[in-house]
Amino acid sequence: MQASCHLKIMLTVQCCWKELMSVLTPLFRPIGQLASMAAITVALVAAGSSPALAAAPASDPEHGMISVTGNGQASAVPDLAVVSAGVEVTAAAAADALAAQNAAAAAMLAAIRSRGVAERDIQTQGLTLTPIHDYQTNSQKPSSYQASQWFGIKVRNVSEAGSIIQAAMEAAGDAGRINGISFVVEDRTALHEKARSEAFKDARSKAEQYAALSGKSLGKLLSIFETNGGGAEPASADRAEMLDTPVAPGEVASGVTVDMTYEVY
Template identity: 45%
Template sequence: MSAPLPRTTATLAVALLALGLPVLAAAPATALTASAAPVVRNAPAPSTVTVTGVGSATAAPDLALVSVGVEAVGKTAQAAQVAQSKAANALLAAVRERGVAEQDVRTEGLSLTPVYKYQDGNSTLTGYQAAQNFTLKVRTVARTGEILQSVTDATGDAGRIHGVVFDVADRTELRARAREAAHKDAHAKALQYARLSGRHLGRLISLTEGASGGPSPVPAPADVAGGGAGVPIAPGEIQDDVRVTAVYELV
């Protein structure tokens, strides 16, 4: 049996019936209970250890970059250029005869400058100096000294040897070994820190390779190139270094 309507509500219902309008039963009042939202608690950040690993790898060079050139002086610009061209042609013929390929010879600089004599605050033009520089790629390192000797023999006083840099033609394998060594070094350090902290080493979170220079020559005892033939050369070794930063989780 439904509860009696309040007087105000009953009066309104009688008025609606008199007008021929339907009366809607009032919905019983119910208490609305808001559903409780789940409480989200942030999980604590995992403990980590950050270490730096350094790795090196060495290899015997298989390429020599030789910087050579010629210089000549003449009373006139034309005379200097003629003498320089003669010496340059002799240089190129000599290195090609020694097996340096055409594509491995590159002109690096060509110049013609006046030469002055300075005395008592005055300058007097005495002639001109013409010069040309080349870079040679010697792909048989043992022949480097022999090729340098051929340059000086062919050019005489006009010849110039500016320097020799040894390298490896393909650095891929050398860099890969250096990276492997750097990774092992970082892992070993992280493992030690975990043990010292009374923890276990967890997963690797991040690994970043830092900026590192390219392979560089390392002085080391070596046999004279060519078994004593030509200019003495000690190629040594080429070393590549890699540095990485690793972050590991501690569990």
């Protein structure tokens, strides 16, 4: 009787185990597949990455660098004359000095405008009324007063600069003063670009020469730095030259300097 019961229990357990496994097996099958796929993927990545790592080029100890400086200049005929002119008057009384200055300045401006200079090209750059002391008498009272006014005048037709100066001085009379004149290129972009191009060519030529002298070949450009440039150097004339109406504009020059570094191998 006991053996019969024991047999029934074992059969029941086996039956339940088979049913349990039939339920759990489908659930664990995807996990097994994922594990296999992961193992295959790792193997493929390892196999694929090894050649790439092996092909990575090592740094070549024979490679080096050459640093050079290039200079470039460009010039052009100026298209703008900038005149510094004004009036200066001395009188015993401040009011008289200022009134005389006003009259001389008005006459000068009228003459300049009559020669076609636009209002936007005329600018007051200084206006003063200064007491003058006689230090030999040690007097605290001014012996006279000096009134002055200075203008910056842009002459866009450079060939007329001399005649405009002459007209301004004649209108102002003895009060007229000329501080100087300069000739410039108003838009210096193209001039500066040309100078930069010349500086680049100069630096490149030097680098090629140094590479050849070193028995190496010139490689890629690693860096370039513009150290100065941008401003044109105007031609100018001092006051003594301006007492004669003719003026000589000459040329305006712009310079650029670049520092460049190349690879050599």
